[in-house]
Amino acid sequence: MNDKIIVITGANSGMGLETTKLLSSKGAKIFAGYRGERGREILEDLNDTNIIPIYLDVTCSSSVFEAFRQIFELEKKIDVLINNAGYGYVSANEFADDTSIYDQFDVNVFGVFRTCREVVPYMRKHQTGQIINISSFLGKMGLPLLSHYSASKYAVEGLSNSLRYELAPFNIAVNTIAPGLFRTGFVNHGLHANELTSERTSPYAKTADALLPTIVERINQGIDPILVAEAVYESITDRSCQRVMVGNEGAFFESMKYEVGENHFENSVVDALGLPKTNYPSK
Template sequence: MKQKVWLITGASKGLGFEITKAALASGDRVIATVRREPGALAGTLQHHTNLFTAQMDVTDEAQVQQAVRQGVAHFGRLDVVVNNAGYGLVAALEEATDAEVRQQYDTNVFGVLNVVRAVLPIMRQQRAGYLINISSIDAHGAFPGWGVYGSTKFALEGISRGLAVELAPFGIQVTAISPGLFRTGFLGPESRQVASRPIADYDATAVGDMRADARHLFSNEPGDPKKLARVVVDLARTAQPPAHLLLGKDAVLFYQANVESMMTELEQWLPISISTDLDGRR
């Protein structure tokens, strides 16, 4: 089995950390990137011989380019890239300030594009590679208080679709993974930010509940991050990986409910939808 070289963003915790461990356990080599203290991650992983750690804030394009160059110089190639770095803003859309929204997009969307621009010249030259973008079930519906975050994942799904059709001629494959709720600490205080200017009118709504306390979800998530990591490692050795993959029973149920709702609405409004073509056209 050919040894692969991975680049994983946001590798210090959560899904990124578990995917890093799973890739190393499979015998692959990993460029693990973190926003700060790459040496600490190397120590946590016992300075694994197949591990190279690098500092990378995905919002800093120059730092992204440098980290990619360092990692590829160390291992000689790049086979799999996992765009995992991200965080969640909890706020009603009306509450979110311009700065908060831009910061959310800088990390979750423009940060991914920074990584894509850095790695694709290498993969195109190789005429091979695999991009895995960690999306979310929020990309397939809406949860109160997560509208801004969800919109970044809608954007990531669109980016993934565009990349898939553009990169196919070069032998580069793309998968957008939409996890449900996994026990990674994402809903804890370190990975989510709350509106800095809350509006009292939302306090008695689901937005207010989510702003005030996510502990009804935190530590009660049904997904096992180790199992997700194993799936991701297996995907990298799949000849024809899916363009989109839901992970977690909750993600599947949520997606199915939203598709059914959309189909019901489509059928209800179908006569209006098709009424706007020019007369005489079939």
């Protein structure tokens, strides 16, 4: 790892921060992307010469272009891009406005397209490189009130799978990490909720009352996000594993889907999470 040049988006909090610190401890030089001034301060306070904070707003094409131009000018190569920036929009679909839907996809999906578009020419020039996209266990299943977030992560999965074919001739690997719920600041900083969805008069109040406290509890009391950082590190040292699930939720629901089959999976999710009972069509 000592000669690796790594770029990570959303590096100043949660899984991104843990990954930044771990990869630096392994000897890599990390260009740690941030968007706000507080993010820059957090990264600078680490006092780690291997970590170079860099302004990188994935929703702005000119910001992405300039960040990668600066990095390549300094280092002449980029070995690994880690697309970590993201957040979750919580809303019933009928209450979601166009701006909120677009913003969800602008960060979680379009931002990944933008960074990949900029980094690939540098990697292709050197005929080597790696892109690691942070997806979610919700990139392979849905949950109520998280349709926009889940759809964005499905898109990341599809993008990753397609790019894997597209970039293989240039020795560029594309890997996906799919975390479950981890003990991060995601509740306070990573979840954006639509108030109409959870207010007492909402037709979705029962669903919100059943699901959201469970999500919040599992995040606040979840396992250490260092496991995600370690999964990223292992993906760098062994590029052959295309998708890695990390955490309890992914393994639990994946095994449930296998055990009960696709046709009964959604009813099993309802039971597992204590959601309001729903009679799904049987024929």
